[in-house]
Amino acid sequence: MSAFRQATATTLTRAMALSAVARPMISRAAFKAAAPQRCLATVADTVFPANKAAPKPVQVQHSTPYQFDSAAPKAVPAALKLKSGHVFTGTSFGAQNSTFGEAVFTTSLVGYPESMTDPSYKGQILVFTQPLIGNYGVPGQVKDEFGLLKYFESNKIQCQGIVVNDYATKYSHWTAVESLGEWCAREGIPAISGVDTRAIVHLLRDQGSTLAKLEVGDEVLENKEVVEFPNPNTRNLVAEASTKEVYELNPMGDVKIALIDCGVKENILRCLVARGAAVTVFPWNYDFNKVLDQYDGLFISNGPGDPRAAMPTVQNLATAFKNPAPKPIFGICMGNQLMGMAAGLDVYKLQFGNRGHNxxxxxMQNGRCSITSQNHGYALVDSVLAPGKTMNGWEKYFVNANDGSNEGIRHTTKPFSSVQFHPEAKGGPQDTEYLFDDFLKLARAEKVKSSNKPFFVTEPLSKDVTKPIEVVA
Incomplete structure (x- = not known):
């Protein structure tokens, strides 16, 4: 070693030694705080390994590193039984009850709290293709300045159950207040881990989405009886997911939007009110044509199940389309299907649907491709809307680059448009959030036109200026 390198090494060694002597010893107790702190902490799931009842969530939870309880009872078996006859066995980590539903899969890598609370998943057993689920826990039900939930798309879990390959028994995130297993157990939602989700996805892709039963208990392997699989799509899931009463958000907004709730996501509402809109939410079958003259625009939300169950909304839309003074109308997901049916198109069930963030x-207007968040099992039959062709003034707006299915329609002369994907994301990419700006721009233009005057009107000066102004010192 050269003299220079030896001198440098000696200097660094002495500096590190002095630093170690001068550095104060910091105990773990020094980090304990009385008030909630924004920090990372590894917390153990208290439900899955010990099979205990889930406690009520708390705002802040600190615990020691996870230790396996040798005295804990054995994990409870669970099985996913498909109507096709396939059975996948694993271990329960959610509620200790069984459920039926339509087995579907999502390719989302993150956002399981948002996906599980999305009303569009109502009646479905959700299979995650992402292998590790639960690693960042579940956040609390915190609300934003508009009174909307920040981390969930509704106030409860909407899917019937969940299926994962590897459930994380430790979670770590500064917003987390409980584990995924605790949340499922508290909400009565069964969950299964330890199954080959790749094999399940291959089945669902090849054979299509199928009815299934998620069964929990020691007898799942011995229970061989043939059961009748109820189909949730025969129910009016839109009516189940919709609000039962009219309510308003951001009443002081500068533009008034009537929103038809077919199972609306919280972030759709947020994307509207955060842009200054006053939003009035109506039930799915409300005849909005009676009050549409009081609003500057109409919005049709997402929702679960078969759109043909929501024919009253389709009929109301058909009436609104014929209005000689049409208001701007925009639809998302289920809203796209309902608007398409009102325009004269048909719908069909996709083989396995499009669900994920990719x-x-x-x-079709500019050829640009956007990566979108989606969650739907039905689509419009748009074969009559070939490129360059229209039907009663309607044309294709967006097309799925993977399977060619419809992703949106628009009217060529009237302010009507809809998309099949979710521009509000949550989770997922935000490439198309500009569509909310486009819709509200049309609504504000409609407000100016209907009022025949601008938002701000200057007050004319008085003509009586003969009397001098007296100034008092």
Whole structure:
């Protein structure tokens, strides 16, 4: 070693030694705080390994590193039984009850709290293709300045059950207040881990989404009886997911939007009110044509199940389309299907649906491709809307680049448009959030036109200026 390198090494060694002597010893107790702190902490799931009842969530939870309880009872068996006859066995980590539903899969890598609370998943057993689920826990029900939930898309879990390959018994995130297993157990939602989700997805892709039963208990392997699989799509899931009463958000907004709730996500409402809109939410079958003259625009939300169950909404839309003074109308997901049916198109059930945060949608107006968040099992039959062709003034708006299915329609002369994907994301990419700006721009233009005057009107000066102004010192 050269003299220079030896001198440098000696200097660094002495500096590190002095630093170690001068550095104060910091105990773990020094980090304990009386008030909640924004920090990372590894917390153990108290339900899955010990099979205990889930406690009520708390705002802040600190615990020691996870230790396996040798005295804990054995994990409870669970099985996913498909109507096709396939059975996948694993271990329960949620509620200790069984459920029926339509087995579907999502390719989302993150956002399981948002997906599980999305009303569009109502009646479905959700299979995650992402292998590790639960690693960042579940956040609390915190609300934003508009009174909307920040981390969930509704106030409860909407899916019937969940299926994962590897459930994380430790979670770590500064917003987390409980584990995924505790949340499922508290909400009565069964969950299964330790199954080959790749094999399940291959089955669902090849054979299509199928009815299933998620069974929990020691007798799942011995229970061989043939059961009748109820189909949730025969129910009016839109009516189940919709609000039962009218309510208003951001009443001081500068533009008034009537929103038809077919199972609306919280972030759709947030995207509207955060842009200054006053939003009035109506039930799915409300005849909005009676009050549409009081609003500057109409919004049709997402929702679960078969759109043909919501024919009253389709009929109301058909009436609104014929209005000689049409108001701007925009629809998302279920809203796209309902608007398409009102325009004269038909719908069909996709083989396995499009669910995830990585679906490419091509804008037929400019050829641009956006990566979108999606969650739907039905689509419009748009074969009559070939490129360059219209039907009663309607044309294709977006097309899925993977399977060619419809991703949106628009009217060529009237302010009507809709998309099949979710521009509000949550979770997922935000490539198409500009569509909310486009819709509200039309609504504000409609407000100016209907009122025949601008928002701000200057007050004319008085003509009586003969009397001098007296100034008092």
């Amino acid at each position: 679906q490419p949608a091509i804008n």
